[in-house]
Amino acid sequence: MARVAIVTGGTRGIGEAISLALKAKGITVAANYAGNDERARAFTERTGIPAYKWDVADHDACLAGVKAVEAELGPIDILVNNAGITRDGTLLKMDWQAWKEVIDTNLGGCFNMAKATFPGMRERGWGRIVNIGSINGQAGQYGQVNYAAAKSGIHGFTKALAQEGAKFGVTVNAIAPGYIDTDMVAAVPQDVLAKIVAKVPVGRLGHAEEIARGVTFLTGEEAGFVTGSTLSINGGQHMY
Ligand code: CAA
Numbered sequence: 152m153a154r155v156a157i158v159t160g161g162t163r164g165i166g167e168a169i170s171l172a173l174k175a176k177g178i179t180v181a182a183n184y185a186g187n188d189e190r191a192r193a194f195t196e197r198t199g200i201p202a203y204k205w206d207v208a209d210h211d212a213c214l215a216g217v218k219a220v221e222a223e224l225g226p227i228d229i230l231v232n233n234a235g236i237t238r239d240g241t242l243l244k245m246d247w248q249a250w251k252e253v254i255d256t257n258l259g260g261c262f263n264m265a266k267a268t269f270p271g272m273r274e275r276g277w278g279r280i281v282n283i284g285s286i287n288g289q290a291g292q293y294g295q296v297n298y299a300a301a302k303s304g305i306h307g308f309t310k311a312l313a314q315e316g317a318k319f320g321v322t323v324n325a326i327a328p329g330y331i332d333t334d335m336v337a338a339v340p341q342d343v344l345a346k347i348v349a350k351v352p353v354g355r356l357g358h359a360e361e362i363a364r365g366v367t368f369l370t371g372e373e374a375g376f377v378t379g380s381t382l383s384i385n386g387g388q389h390m391y
Pocket of ligand 1: 175237238241244284285286287292293294295298300328329330331335338340343
């Protein structure tokens with residue numbers, strides 16, 4: 152039986168590339184999305200991958216959404232927590248709403264989706280969870296106290312849950328992408344982005360497929376000894 156995966160934020164950007172890469176590995180994929188119906192419909196038409204709408208920041212919606220996917224596709228073996236938003240601004244300009252939305256979605260979403268899927272993986276003795284963090288959670292970023300805090304939290308979440316899943320065959324890892332050529336990065340003011348790219352040793356933005364390749368490695372059958380780790384894919388922008 153094919154493994155079943157859920158990719159949150161799986162119809163656009165990095166998530167779309169992850170959904171496609173997992174499908175190419177013979178995995179049955181469900182792509183979750185929260186907002187853009189039109190893009191989700193086009194994604195499903197193009198790829199044949201079903202899209203399911205719910206907000207990962209909503210705990211009950213995650214439980215219900217996973218139940219619906221499992222009823223149609225079978226138990227979830229692989230969770231990719233990719234859904235994320237930005238509400239950039241310096242602390243002086245950032246309101247509490249912008250803080251809360253980013254924490255609830257980017258970090259709360261990981262908790263909500265793990266609550267919905269981890270118990271089943273643990274019972275069945277096999278699971279793969281990959282959380283998409285960020286270079287900005289590792290190094291910080293001017294104008295992103297909310298996003299950097301949430302993404303940094305993801306790295307701690309990953310290491311803690313990895314310890315809980317290890318003896319049940321459930322691995323939990325993170326990927327920390329650098330600046331990737333997606334809609335999210337395109338929203339950064341061009342002059343600011345040019346200065347950032349100038350500091351990337353590889354000299355360009357990354358591609359979504361380059362992140363997806365990391366996900367297929369970490370979710371593979373042969374990656375059972377890799378857990379609690381963070382794979383940085385950032386063109387050399389941040390080395391530590
Ligand atoms: N370090 C130090 N100072 C900085 C700075 C930096 N990195 N960036 C800006 N400043 C300074 C500016 O020089 C300016 O100083 P002066 O007033 O003395 O001239 C001051 O801060 C204000 O800068 P802005 O005019 O840019 O301020 P703003 O309020 O208009 O915008 C901002 C602030 C929204 C944070 C804007 O700078 C911005 O969008 N920055 C990019 C943030 C970013 O990289 N986001 C990543 C999004 S993609 C992503 O998150 C994906 C991922 O995982 C990588």
